[in-house]
Amino acid sequence: MTTAPFQLTRDPHGRLLLTAPDGSVHAGVQPVRAFPLAAPAEGIALMGTDGHELVWIDRLNDLPEATRNLLEAELASREFMPEIRRLRQVSTFATPSTWTVETDRGETRFILKGEEDIRRLGATALLISDSHGVQYLIRDLSKLDKTSRRLLDRFM
Amino acid sequence: MIRTPPPLPGAFASATDTWQAELDVRLAAGEPIVATLEPDLDAHLAFAAERLVLTDRRLLARSAGDAGWADWPLRPGLSLQHHDHAGVGTLELHDTASRLASWRFTLVHNGAALRLADRFAAELTAHLSGQPVPAPDETVCPACKTPLPPDQTECPLCSRELHEAPSTWTLFRLWRFAGPYRGQLLAGFLLTLAATGATLVPPYLTMPLMDKVLIPYQNGQSINTGVVALLLAGLFASALLAWGLGWARTYILARVSERIGADLRTATYEHLLQLSLEYFGGKRTGDLMARIGSETDRICVFLSLHLLDFATDVLMIAMTAAILFSINPALALVTLLPLPFIAWMIHLVRDRLRTGFEKIDRVWSEVTNVLADTIPGIRVVKAFAQEKREAQRFREANRHNLAVNDRLNKTWSLFSPTVTLLTEIGLLVVWAFGIWQIAHDQITVGVLTAFLAYISRFYGRLDSMSRIVSVTQKAAAGTKRIFDILDHVSSVPEPTRPTHLDRVQGRIEIRDASFRYGNRGVIRGLNLDIQPGEMIGLVGHSGSGKSTLVNLICRFYDLSEGTIRLDGTDIRSLPVAEYRRHIGLVLQEPFLFFGTIAENIAYGKPDACRAEIVAAARAAHAHEFILRLPHGYDSLVGERGQGLSGGERQRISIARALLIDPRILILDEATSSVDTETEKEIQKALDNLVRGRTTIAIAHRLSTLRQADRLVVMDRGRIVEIGNHDDLMAREGHYYRLYQAQARNVDTDLDELPTASAEAKPPMPK
Numbered sequence: 069m070t071t072a073p074f075q076l077t078r079d080p081h082g083r084l085l086l087t088a089p090d091g092s093v094h095a096g097v098q099p100v101r102a103f104p105l106a107a108p109a110e111g112i113a114l115m116g117t118d119g120h121e122l123v124w125i126d127r128l129n130d131l132p133e134a135t136r137n138l139l140e141a142e143l144a145s146r147e148f149m150p151e152i153r154r155l156r157q158v159s160t161f162a163t164p165s166t167w168t169v170e171t172d173r174g175e176t177r178f179i180l181k182g183e184e185d186i187r188r189l190g191a192t193a194l195l196i197s198d199s200h201g202v203q204y205l206i207r208d209l210s211k212l213d214k215t216s217r218r219l220l221d222r223f224m
Numbered sequence: 225m226i227r228t229p230p231p232l233p234g235a236f237a238s239a240t241d242t243w244q245a246e247l248d249v250r251l252a253a254g255e256p257i258v259a260t261l262e263p264d265l266d267a268h269l270a271f272a273a274e275r276l277v278l279t280d281r282r283l284l285a286r287s288a289g290d291a292g293w294a295d296w297p298l299r300p301g302l303s304l305q306h307h308d309h310a311g312v313g314t315l316e317l318h319d320t321a322s323r324l325a326s327w328r329f330t331l332v333h334n335g336a337a338l339r340l341a342d343r344f345a346a347e348l349t350a351h352l353s354g355q356p357v358p359a360p361d362e363t364v365c366p367a368c369k370t371p372l373p374p375d376q377t378e379c380p381l382c383s384r385e386l387h388e389a390p391s392t393w394t395l396f397r398l399w400r401f402a403g404p405y406r407g408q409l410l411a412g413f414l415l416t417l418a419a420t421g422a423t424l425v426p427p428y429l430t431m432p433l434m435d436k437v438l439i440p441y442q443n444g445q446s447i448n449t450g451v452v453a454l455l456l457a458g459l460f461a462s463a464l465l466a467w468g469l470g471w472a473r474t475y476i477l478a479r480v481s482e483r484i485g486a487d488l489r490t491a492t493y494e495h496l497l498q499l500s501l502e503y504f505g506g507k508r509t510g511d512l513m514a515r516i517g518s519e520t521d522r523i524c525v526f527l528s529l530h531l532l533d534f535a536t537d538v539l540m541i542a543m544t545a546a547i548l549f550s551i552n553p554a555l556a557l558v559t560l561l562p563l564p565f566i567a568w569m570i571h572l573v574r575d576r577l578r579t580g581f582e583k584i585d586r587v588w589s590e591v592t593n594v595l596a597d598t599i600p601g602i603r604v605v606k607a608f609a610q611e612k613r614e615a616q617r618f619r620e621a622n623r624h625n626l627a628v629n630d631r632l633n634k635t636w637s638l639f640s641p642t643v644t645l646l647t648e649i650g651l652l653v654v655w656a657f658g659i660w661q662i663a664h665d666q667i668t669v670g671v672l673t674a675f676l677a678y679i680s681r682f683y684g685r686l687d688s689m690s691r692i693v694s695v696t697q698k699a700a701a702g703t704k705r706i707f708d709i710l711d712h713v714s715s716v717p718e719p720t721r722p723t724h725l726d727r728v729q730g731r732i733e734i735r736d737a738s739f740r741y742g743n744r745g746v747i748r749g750l751n752l753d754i755q756p757g758e759m760i761g762l763v764g765h766s767g768s769g770k771s772t773l774v775n776l777i778c779r780f781y782d783l784s785e786g787t788i789r790l791d792g793t794d795i796r797s798l799p800v801a802e803y804r805r806h807i808g809l810v811l812q813e814p815f816l817f818f819g820t821i822a823e824n825i826a827y828g829k830p831d832a833c834r835a836e837i838v839a840a841a842r843a844a845h846a847h848e849f850i851l852r853l854p855h856g857y858d859s860l861v862g863e864r865g866q867g868l869s870g871g872e873r874q875r876i877s878i879a880r881a882l883l884i885d886p887r888i889l890i891l892d893e894a895t896s897s898v899d900t901e902t903e904k905e906i907q908k909a910l911d912n913l914v915r916g917r918t919t920i921a922i923a924h925r926l927s928t929l930r931q932a933d934r935l936v937v938m939d940r941g942r943i944v945e946i947g948n949h950d951d952l953m954a955r956e957g958h959y960y961r962l963y964q965a966q967a968r969n970v971d972t973d974l975d976e977l978p979t980a981s982a983e984a985k986p987p988m989p990k
Binding site: 079080081082119144145146147148149150171172173174175176182183200201202203221222224 | 269318321579582583
């Protein structure tokens with residue numbers, strides 16, 4: 069598939085403008101990944117402002133490059149799941165505990181409310197929710213350095 | 225609520241200082257800053273420090289790079305839009321043609337961003353019209369919009385304390401529960417002292433037995449039977465004394481520890497019941513049950529058995545040391561030498577074992593969680609033939625449990641033999657030094673025998689003391705998990721200075737209400753006034769926030785922002801239980817507790833007399849079917865009300881709500897799970913219930929809401945339409961579409977609805 073049956077552009081307000089296969093035009097559509105963790109590049113829906121699905125995209129890679137870039141830029145500006153690279157310090161091993169971490173988006177500090185906010189995803193990945201609902205991802209536990217693993221181990 | 229952590233030291237702090245200076249230079253004289261925001265994310269959502277400042281004439285922004293300040297003077301057509309998604313908030317500055325700029329931030333700053341956006345709109349209007357910004361009509365907390373007490377600037381609701389993490393010495397916190405049994409504990413301690421003393425007599429008596437009887441006999445003297453009888457009698461008497469004292473202290477201390485355990489269990493459960501629904505939503509039943517059940521039991525065993533043993537051991541060591549020194553200081557010194565070394569070893573292993581045991585606890589609750597998940601859902605498991613998968617899941621959890629235990633056992637198994645080895649070495653040292661001393665005539669054989677008798681006990685105790693390390697760590701881990709519950713401050717806290725309402729009229733005002741569940745906004749900026757006695761029908765797709773709104777009105781959760789007021793008083797300033805007494809709740813799935821029907825009806829008012837119960841049942845149209853049951857009102861119903869149909873259970877729950885005679889009534893899909901025929905029965909019961917009360921009803925079947933004074937249509941956390949049936953149909957908006965969709969599916973509702981609005985009664989002001 070080389071051309072998509074729909075058109076996607078960006079208007080001056082920064083919103084995505086969708087021309088659907090049936091010719092209708094929708095402003096402010098939002099791309100949503102169906103499997104943000106398991107398969108981020110597959111299954112992307114374009115949702116209208118009323119919350120209804122307008123277009124379903126099986127694979128991001130099937131799209132023409134311009135559309136894909138537009139979508140990826142929009143997704144990048146909406147998706148916020150810092151990936152923890154290193155645990156610098158935890159204030160205490162009992163919860164609530166303040167963690168200082170290095171992420172792919174810079175260094176930050178957050179409060180872990182309880183051990184149950186650390187959720188296992190599959191065999192190696194962890195998802196950590198902080199007190200304000202921001203989710204931090206540890207993609208591969210075994211790739212963290214020893215100090216981080218030891219700190220993390222105390223909570224798991 | 226948890227306070228925001230202080231900003232990271234270093235680069236950020238110095239940057240903000242220089243920015244303040246930059247800003248001061250740029251501001252004109254007499255240009256006041258009216259709002260600021262510190263966005264903490266840049267355009268690529270990386271953590272960065274930025275600054276957004278609103279003055280009375282422009283918006284200024286400083287981004288993290290070297291770009292410096294940018295500003296946008298207020299002019300017609302500008303708008304500042306706020307939205308949030310997946311934990312990131314965005315402010316976008318638009319004019320009529322395009323987007324001019326955008327800023328992103330984590331939800332820590334959401335409140336500040338909303339204030340800035342509100343203020344921006346106000347300043348813009350003021351700037352264009354030349355009128356000053358209207359002062360807010362009352363002093364409200366900027367974060368939650370609660371009216372502030374006149375003499376205070378800090379909001380009592382927002383400044384909730386960050387609760388400190390429990391210290392490592394958690395076990396000492398058990399003192400709170402031991403306090404009431406101080407007297408018995410003291411008696412137990414004195415008995416322990418005496419009993420331990422008594423057990424130390426026999427080795428002491430071996431000294432004269434050896435030196436005065438056995439050795440003289442070996443050297444050719446005859447045995448003095450009188451002395452022997454005396455010494456043996458002494459041995460017997462001390463053994464008897466130790467037995468009696470030991471029995472008394474064990475009995476007293478076991479009694480006390482059992483009571484401490486029971487108090488702990490009750491206190492934890494009582495505290496648990498006070499916690500908000502949010503807490504229960506985040507926890508799994510198996511884990512909570514394990515904590516209250518087995519953890520308290522473990523603590524109890526620890527107190528009654530292990531701690532007692534440990535105290536005895538410490539006493540014995542102290543006393544033995546004293547006796548040894550009094551006999552021969554030099555030999556005593558040599559005997560006690562390995563002690564610090566062993567103590568150090570114990571200390572070394574302690575840390576590893578404690579974390580290990582905490583881990584085992586967590587893994588253990590994982591195992592029970594599998595059970596708690598599967599057993600209630602057994603019908604689904606069997607229906608989809610997934611027994612193998614569930615067994616596999618259990619095996620997996622068990623395997624994890626094994627792995628963690630194995631790892632810990634590596635350390636643990638090395639520990640005990642090492643202590644034994646040290647004991648043997650210690651004995652060896654005593655033998656060697658003792659023989660040397662005897663050879664130099666410094667001590668007698670009897671002294672060495674006594675020493676050996678003492679220290680074989682002594683080191684024996686050290687060995688068992690090493691066991692205390694593990695049980696203490698286990699108990700400490702258990703205590704921590706218990707105190708995790710006890711320390712959890714309800715997210716629906718009791719007010720510090722409660723207000724009391726004598727008579728409730730039932731007027732509900734919802735102002736700027738927002739509610740977030742995790743990072744998902746469920747209710748956004750909602751405003752609604754409900755008059756006393758008015759019936760409101762909440763309508764909308766599932767997931768539009770209807771049930772959440774009702775949960776917020778019941779105060780099962782507290783709002784993230786905004787207020788809900790009852791008769792003009794913030795519901796957060798009313799005592800929770802007192803407030804909920806004014807609310808009657810009828811749910812889709814009525815929950816009946818194990819007990820008689822009468823008990824279930826009187827659940828909210830246990831002291832209700834029989835006449836009241838019958839009256840409530842009559843009004844709920846439940847009286848007749850109850851009488852048809854073999855034991856009438858005394859019929860037992862199971863935990864899920866087995867033996868009763870859905871409609872019958874629902875009418876019992878309506879009777880329950882009627883009996884407490886609430887001013888506010890909430891019907892959450894009260895008729896959804898029953899057929900149309902039963903619904904009509906229930907509807908009759910509901911009509912009695914609704915009369916004269918402020919009612920909020922949620923229903924999927926729009927026909928159920930035919931009595932509502934106003935219908936409130938919700939969509940994605942916002943109110944999109946308000947009006948009666950005819951208005952809303954005429955508007956051809958959300959409600960019209962909902963109604964059309966339903967009319968196509970449910971024919972029976974078709975003939976009922978058109979007349980519905982004709983019956984609508986005016987609000988009943990009181």
